[in-house]
Amino acid sequence: MFRVIFYPVHQSTAMSRTTFFEVKILDAKTKEQLCFLDKVDPRSTIRDIKSLFHKAYPRWYPARQALMLDAKEKSLRDEEVLQNLPVGTTATMYFTDLGPQLGWTVVFLAECIGPLLIYLLFYFRVPYIYSHNYAFTSSPHPVVRIAFACHTFHYVKRLIETIFVHRFSHGTMPLRTIVRNCVYYWGFSAWLAYYINHPLYTPPCKSHKYTRTQTIFAAYQHHSSLFTAYGELQINYALVIFVMCELGNFSIHLTLNNLKGEGSRSRRFPEPTKNPFTWLFIFVSCPNYSYELGAWVGFSIMTQCLPVAFYTLLGFIQMTIWAKGKHRAYSREFKDYPTLRMAIIPLIL
Numbered sequence: 001m002f003r004v005i006f007y008p009v010h011q012s013t014a015m016s017r018t019t020f021f022e023v024k025i026l027d028a029k030t031k032e033q034l035c036f037l038d039k040v041d042p043r044s045t046i047r048d049i050k051s052l053f054h055k056a057y058p059r060w061y062p063a064r065q066a067l068m069l070d071a072k073e074k075s076l077r078d079e080e081v082l083q084n085l086p087v088g089t090t091a092t093m094y095f096t097d098l099g100p101q102l103g104w105t106v107v108f109l110a111e112c113i114g115p116l117l118i119y120l121l122f123y124f125r126v127p128y129i130y131s132h133n134y135a136f137t138s139s140p141h142p143v144v145r146i147a148f149a150c151h152t153f154h155y156v157k158r159l160i161e162t163i164f165v166h167r168f169s170h171g172t173m174p175l176r177t178i179v180r181n182c183v184y185y186w187g188f189s190a191w192l193a194y195y196i197n198h199p200l201y202t203p204p205c206k207s208h209k210y211t212r213t214q215t216i217f218a219a220y221q222h223h224s225s226l227f228t229a230y231g232e233l234q235i236n237y238a239l240v241i242f243v244m245c246e247l248g249n250f251s252i253h254l255t256l257n258n259l260k261g262e263g264s265r266s267r268r269f270p271e272p273t274k275n276p277f278t279w280l281f282i283f284v285s286c287p288n289y290s291y292e293l294g295a296w297v298g299f300s301i302m303t304q305c306l307p308v309a310f311y312t313l314l315g316f317i318q319m320t321i322w323a324k325g326k327h328r329a330y331s332r333e334f335k336d337y338p339t340l341r342m343a344i345i346p347l348i349l
Contacts, residue, residue, distance in 0.1 A: 021082055021089050025053055028071040028094040042083035046076045053095070063101040063172040067093045101172035108162040110182055115189035116155045122193035123148050134199045143203040143235050147196050147303050150242050151189075154295065157250060165250075165257050191307045204234045204304045234301060241298030249291035251277035256288070269334050282338075283346035285330055286323040290344050293319060320344055 021044075023037040035056045037049065050062040066075035069085065071094045082091065123144075127135040139145070195201060255278050259270050272281045280287035296312040323344035331337050342349055 019089055021087075021091055023049060023082075024090070024092045025049075025067070025095050026092065028068065028096045031071075034095060040082065042081075044082045045078060046080050046082075047078040049082070049093070050078070060095075060097060061101075064098050066096040066098050068096070069093060098174055100175040102175060102178055103172055104166075105162060107173045107178055107181070108158065108166070110178060111185050112155045112158045112162065114182055114186040116152065116159075118186055118189045119148070119151050119193045122190070122197040125197065125199075129194070130199055137199075139197060139199070139201065141201065141203045143302065144197060144201065146235065146239060147299070150239070150299060150302070151193075154246060157246060161250070161253050165253050167257055188307075188311045192303075192305065192311060195305050195307055196303050201305075204231060204302075234304070238298045238300075238302035242295050242302065245291040245294035245298060248277040248280065249288055249295065251275050252280075252288040252291060255281075269330050269337055280346070281341075283341060284323075285327040285341050285343055286319075289319040289323045290346075293344070320349065 019042065020039040021042055023040050024033055025035040025037070026033050035053055037052055040049070040052075046067055047062065050065045050067065053065060053067075054061055062078075068075050069087065069092075075096070076085070076093075085091065122129060125134050125137055255273055255275070256270060259268070270281055272278045277291075278287070280290060284290050293312070293316050296308070296315055300309045300312050320343065327341070327343040
């Protein structure tokens with residue numbers, strides 16, 4: 001157990017009358033006392049306390065720490081001030097190790113680069129993926145090339161946003177969660193790419209007359225598909241939907257980035273701008289998720305592939321959870337928040 005004394009830098013007459021706090025940090029599992037912080041300034045934040053704790057235990061850097069007032073409660077936010085917490089002058093906090101952490105920039109790069117490279121392997125049909133007769137061949141169907149361009153554009157856009165648009169402060173993600181996310185994104189990219197680039201893939205504009213060898217695969221592609229084939233018109237309309245939603249998604253991310261750039265003192269909820277793509281803010285709290293969903297719906301219609309539709313459905317479920325959480329947070333924080341707005345789908349959800 002470590003004892004750390006925190007002395008203020010300047011000792012004035014006013015400061016001499018300050019009531020300092022004592023902070024005991026216990027292990028959330030064993031309830032063993034790990035550290036005792038003496039003479040802590042009441043204006044210290046949880047981030048300051050984490051830094052002091054880090055000095056006593058260098059292996060637990062602040063991003064790995066979760067401090068709670070009760071072992072079963074949610075962890076305290078870094079910006080919370082000690083004197084504003086429901087504690088006396090002797091505060092007891094419980095510590096949990098969150099495990100190795102990586103910054104959000106690294107997380108997004110890992111999640112995006114993988115699908116890009118994996119899709120390339122299937123698009124160029126490297127050996128041992130399909131029959132050796134198809135090694136390094138290309139599909140004769142234009143929709144396969146369009147799908148490749150759309151998939152590449154989507155993840156290149158995400159990479160550009162990660163590097164130049166998104167603002168990441170001190171947020172991190174546990175390493176085990178990153179591994180799980182990468183398995184999800186990389187695995188689904190491989191599954192989508194396998195069928196879209198398969199030598200027996202039948203595009204929407206292809207007739208439903210199968211050869212004997214194509215029967216099983218084509219049945220999976222079409223009879224199990226969520227969509228009916230409408231030919232080139234289906235592909236073209238789906239491509240327009242995809243492109244428009246990708247542009248809308250990018251516009252929303254730029255708007256949110258500019259909003260964060262105004263600083264915490266002018267914190268306010270996002271509103272529509274002169275950019276028409278941002279007008280969706282009139283109806284939903286998270287139009288970035290709405291546009292993301294629309295892009296994958298367009299991609300599903302374009303390729304008419306069941307794995308793509310299933311991936312879109314899972315993405316919709318997850319983004320709905322995120323959007324509802326953000327919507328509730330906006331409603332609680334801002335009393336003048338527009339009542340017309342829904343979470344992700346205008347007037348519905």
